Amino acid sequence: MTSSASSASSSSSFPFEFVADPGQDRELLDRLGFISGLKEVLTIRQVHALEHATVWVLEEMAGAENDGSRGDRLGGMSTETGFYLYGPVNSERLRRAVQIALHRLTRGEWDLAVHPRCGTNLSVxxxxxxxxxxxxxxxxxxxxxxxxxxxxxxxxxxxxxxxxLGQLAQRYVTTAIPFNLRVVEVSATRDWWERPAHFVRVEWID
Incomplete structure (x- = not known):
């Protein structure tokens, strides 16, 4: 879960090096797939990272275009089928941001998976x-x-x-680099209070 955005570089100071393994979650499923709910948990961790990275990219887009958009008005919630993004954002811009975020995450910009306003930090x-x-x-x-x-x-x-400690929990527990996700569609919707929102639907790929 995310709210707000600032600079992804602020998430990069960790006491030991993080290295993502593209085959890690696939191997876990191969070995422990008999555990009920394991695939859903692994999927949510990857979706969570994509949610965070998308918020970062949207903030960067707004800053580059100097259009006055406010990243601190965005919030998110991850599920095993995708993530909700709450707040005013252009649908086409969001579609571009999700694809850019996925590409950058899987090409090594792993800091984008960690967000300082994530609910994990509050829970910790x-x-x-x-x-x-x-x-x-x-x-x-x-x-x-x-x-x-x-x-x-x-x-x-x-x-x-x-x-x-919250950022460490995000890095090693609540997020994972989305090597096994494909974006299916981005659709506009409304939250419980009828405010604008979007749902980014993904699917698992091997």
């Missing part, structure tokens, strides 16, 4: 804050002042660490 931050808060509650005296200080420390540490 909430888990960190909750875990640290529980830990502080156990470790510190039970007085109200000490407990409040503990909560503040937990929130501060989580705020500091969650962006980097």
């Amino acid at each position: 931050g909430m888990l960190m804050a909750g875990g640290l808060a529980v830990g502080m509650s156990w470790l510190l005296p039970k007085g109200p002042v000490e407990q409040l200080l503990g909560l503040g420390m937990a929130a501060a540490v989580a705020t500091q660490l969650s962006p980097d």
Whole structure:
């Protein structure tokens, strides 16, 4: 899931090198295909990366054309059949952006798969804050002042660490380079509140 966009280069600082293997997901399916839902999970990870890359490309297009479009008005949600893109965007521009994003991802621009406003970052931050808060509650005296200080420390540490850890989670857990995806169609639709949206339908290829 994504909202907003800025610069893909901000996602490139990781503590160890990332190398994508084009045959990794295919090999997993060959060996573990008997596991129910495995293909759907692998597909969603690849769709998630394509969603992020598409938002990056749309932002780059808007900046290059200086048309005043705002990437921070876009949001996305990935499924096993494609992804929704919420917000005002021209359908033809989106079609071009998806194909460019897929091409760039599979040709080595792997940083496009990671997005700083992805919901993964928020989830990691909430888990960190909750875990640290529980830990502080156990470790510190039970007085109200000490407990409040503990909560503040937990929130501060989580705020500091969650962006980097969230990007790591995206890189290695919630996204995968879409070597096995083909874009089928891009169709205009509406969200629950009747605001403009699009659905990018994909299919798995071997």
